[in-house]
Amino acid sequence: MVITLQLDSSTPLYEQLRNQIVIGIATGELKPEEKLPTVRQLADDLGINTMTVNKAYALLKQEGYIVIDRRHGAKVRIPTLPASSDPSPQIEEQLQLIIAQATIQGVDQSRFQAICSQIFAKMVYRLP
Amino acid sequence: MVITLQLDSSTPLYEQLRNQIVIGIATGELKPEEKLPTVRQLADDLGINTMTVNKAYALLKQEGYIVIDRRHGAKVRIPTLPASSDPSPQIEEQLQLIIAQATIQGVDQSRFQAICSQIFAKMVYRLP
Amino acid sequence: MVITLQLDSSTPLYEQLRNQIVIGIATGELKPEEKLPTVRQLADDLGINTMTVNKAYALLKQEGYIVIDRRHGAKVRIPTLPASSDPSPQIEEQLQLIIAQATIQGVDQSRFQAICSQIFAKMVYRLP
Amino acid sequence: MVITLQLDSSTPLYEQLRNQIVIGIATGELKPEEKLPTVRQLADDLGINTMTVNKAYALLKQEGYIVIDRRHGAKVRIPTLPASSDPSPQIEEQLQLIIAQATIQGVDQSRFQAICSQIFAKMVYRLP
DNA sequence: GTGGTCTAGACCACC
DNA sequence: GTGGTCTAGACCACA
Structure with a gap:
């Protein structure tokens, strides 16, 4: 999945990152249970600070989009909500x-x- | 028109103000040619600084939502663009x-x- | 000569007025010795305050573009400067x-x- | 790059600042990618308020002359448009x-x- | 350490 | 009367 950040945008980097991952989940580019890159790796790939990626992941976790497992890293959460x-x-x-x-x-x-x-x-994205 | 600001929001006050005025224009609560409150008046009513209102007005002007006439203050802009x-x-x-x-x-x-x-x-809101 | 003012411009009305008259003189729409409208008439035509027109005329006079004669009103000044x-x-x-x-x-x-x-x-515009 | 402001001018300080920076970019005194002083620094140097510098930078950003990167401050924008x-x-x-x-x-x-x-x-100034 | 936002209060130009 | 500008000083989010 390709992530592109606009360094000169008014929306913070961590939020841009969060937004793109959310879209990735919805479009199926990131499937449920799929493992996200490690914080360090993603930060390296994008050329940004690990703190920034960390913040995005924490936000996504808090919003329920991903789950963070200490052993396996971050994964897309399996959908639980009913439709409609x-x-x-x-x-x-x-x-x-x-x-x-x-x-x-x-x-x-x-x-x-x-x-x-x-x-x-x-x-x-398919619901349960 | 009622405007309510959330002081604890992460979106800046001037942007909240701008958003609510945009919605007001679209819903017809503010009609084309209608005069907006003066910066001082609105700042007073909302309990915020005049510069904050000023910034919102300047933004709305720049985006083409309102027109600022030196003689009569700020007015909702008359729609000019045809349905695009x-x-x-x-x-x-x-x-x-x-x-x-x-x-x-x-x-x-x-x-x-x-x-x-x-x-x-x-x-x-009706276009010309 | 047609004068059009933008009421919502950041340049003051009197300055817009002054600018258009200067251009009118240079393009020959207003010829040397030609009489300008009276302050009151121009103000009426443009739907603005007489003070504003007054200010424009005063500025033009001060800059040497026009001369103001109490009997005949404002006239375009006859060029005096040498070329080049x-x-x-x-x-x-x-x-x-x-x-x-x-x-x-x-x-x-x-x-x-x-x-x-x-x-x-x-x-x-022709010099002497 | 030397910047001099006229405190008694009718053109606002932030606009004078903007103008001089634009000229600086065109004359190559400020090269593409070159970092501008921080708002605080420049405000200090010029003996004016940070908000005034801020306003100039915001204007330059909006006009596309500079880019503001949250990480490194303001930089001269790299020319992108071909000769138009x-x-x-x-x-x-x-x-x-x-x-x-x-x-x-x-x-x-x-x-x-x-x-x-x-x-x-x-x-x-050279285009791409 | 960076820019962004906000305040309180002031002065000015324009109309 | 209006909006526009500027100041001094503060706090915050971002990175």
Whole structure:
């Protein structure tokens, strides 16, 4: 899986890292139970500090995306949630902001939905 | 229009302010040509510094959401662009992350689309 | 002569006004000895305060572009300077900044000179 | 690189700072990838507030002149755009005003072009 | 150690 | 009256 960081972005490196791993999990590039690189290795590959990778992993663990096993390192968590639940209010809030911006930019609902469909098509994450 | 800031949030105050005003414009709570509160007034109401409001206004101006007229203060910009159908790549990226998270949280596409519809229903912003 | 003001510009109205009149003089839209509109009339036409027009006229007078006669109002000044003098250091400084920006934007010297020629072609101001 | 601010100028300090840095980049005094002083350092050297320097840096970043890397501070951006031959309309407008003023001051085209050449001779910025 | 954010309070230009 | 600028000093997140 390819990870690219923008060093000059306003979003912190650890957050960019976290975001890309989350997307990787959702798109199936990282499968459940799959082992993530070690902190040191990933930091080396990306040319960043181990602390930064550490922070990203800790965040992902705290959010429940991965599990960290002292013996085997970090692994993608096996899905446990049932389907069709509601999104967290946090996500709904972010979605509202995005839709507001899109609306003002002149994107109508049907176009927006089409784009969502395209993105969903790439998500192959399967629930239990 | 009611604006509420979370002082303990990681998103800066001026950005929260900017976001809420953008949503206000999209939902029609703030209509085109409508005058925004003065920086002093808003700063007072929210109990924050004028420079913070100033920064939010400057950002909104730079992004083209509002217009600052030396004579009458800040106003919501009248829409000029025709429906441009495609969202900015930046928005698409954010949307991908949101959908990834929703997917892992167990929200399926139809549920997601339903939520989008609900949000779109509140957007009454009309293009020229 | 058509004057258009941007109410939301960062350059003050009186300065925009002054700039457009200076350009009008240089392009010959306003000829030497030609009478400018009265302060009140111009203010009315543009929908701005008379003080603003007043300030622009005062500035133009101070800079030597116009003369203000109490009986006949404001007139374009008859040129007195000999040709081939050097530009004011102020102008040279501004020019340096513009060329710096153009260079970084990827405009090379020949292209720049061509644009200058185009602009000069429109200047029909004749010296004594 | 020497930076001198005029405290009594009508152009804001942060803009003077921005202008001088832009010129520095174009003249090669600041080379691509070169690190700019830290905001604190520069503020100290110039005897102004850190926020003022901050604002200048933010502006330069927004305009694409510099890049701010969380790890190493601000750096001159490596040129990426190929020679685009045409200047922005904004620059063309400024140029028109300058030429208008020069014309009225009695500077003819050949003299003006000569001055441009002199200035261009100092610009050593090279595109990719 | 870096930039980013925020405050309280001040002054100024513009209209 | 408005927004814009600047200061001095503080705290925080990031790396």
